[in-house]
Amino acid sequence: MRAISPCVTCMKEASDKLTTTGESTPVRFPYAEMDDNGIVYLTCDKGHSTAAVHRSRKHQFLFESGCHALLDHYTNEAVSTFSAALERAYEFFLRVAYRKLRLPPSLLDDSWKHVKAQSERQFGAFVFLFPAIAGESFELPQSIPQLRNKVIHRGYMARFDEVEKYAEVIFAIIRRIMHVLSDRCPTEMWAEINDAAEVQRSAVPAGMEWTWVAGTEFDLTVDLTFESWMDELRTQHEGQPE
Numbered sequence: 001m002r003a004i005s006p007c008v009t010c011m012k013e014a015s016d017k018l019t020t021t022g023e024s025t026p027v028r029f030p031y032a033e034m035d036d037n038g039i040v041y042l043t044c045d046k047g048h049s050t051a052a053v054h055r056s057r058k059h060q061f062l063f064e065s066g067c068h069a070l071l072d073h074y075t076n077e078a079v080s081t082f083s084a085a086l087e088r089a090y091e092f093f094l095r096v097a098y099r100k101l102r103l104p105p106s107l108l109d110d111s112w113k114h115v116k117a118q119s120e121r122q123f124g125a126f127v128f129l130f131p132a133i134a135g136e137s138f139e140l141p142q143s144i145p146q147l148r149n150k151v152i153h154r155g156y157m158a159r160f161d162e163v164e165k166y167a168e169v170i171f172a173i174i175r176r177i178m179h180v181l182s183d184r185c186p187t188e189m190w191a192e193i194n195d196a197a198e199v200q201r202s203a204v205p206a207g208m209e210w211t212w213v214a215g216t217e218f219d220l221t222v223d224l225t226f227e228s229w230m231d232e233l234r235t236q237h238e239g240q241p242e
């Protein structure tokens, strides 16, 4: 997928110019391809190189990627990517829950190898552990597996409006999962995010300019709706070269 990222050098130059002359310089945030570590290696129009490390987890990257696919009207691709985002949100929940239960991450990795290729089994693990943290059961609306299975197993061509609804429901589910974690185990949630971010950052080659980029779609401090998030993304999406 591609993600919007800043050039560190251009940002610094613009900031220095503002400080010394009071003049503001618009800085373009181009789209560039993201790798599996969530890092965008970017060369800006002026030839500066930056590694932009997106401080988000897989469910966030994938959800955003699904939104871009949807905005481009690749509805079936969007369905499979939104489904992958939800599955990774289950995994994120399990990782944080293990920390809360004082179980080392290596124990989760040992168990995960039995289910890593089977999303239904991963959902099974999630659905049984969710009440241990949330104090209530987890309900998955039937519309989610129904559309996913129609698209993935039967080649159904999904309409834009039904995928938009599908994404909105998944957006709400992921935000709910994140709310449960931030309410019930904030320390463990941030430890999981920070440890993963450190692994990401260590993948940047030594000596290269780099910066953090924060994802906002599941920022629980902001009262965001799916509609307002999509409006923000649509603005970024338009005006970008193909």
Ligand SMILES: [Zn+2]
Residues within 6 Å of the ligand: 007, 008, 009, 010, 011, 044, 045, 046, 047, 048
């Ligand atoms: Zn630059």
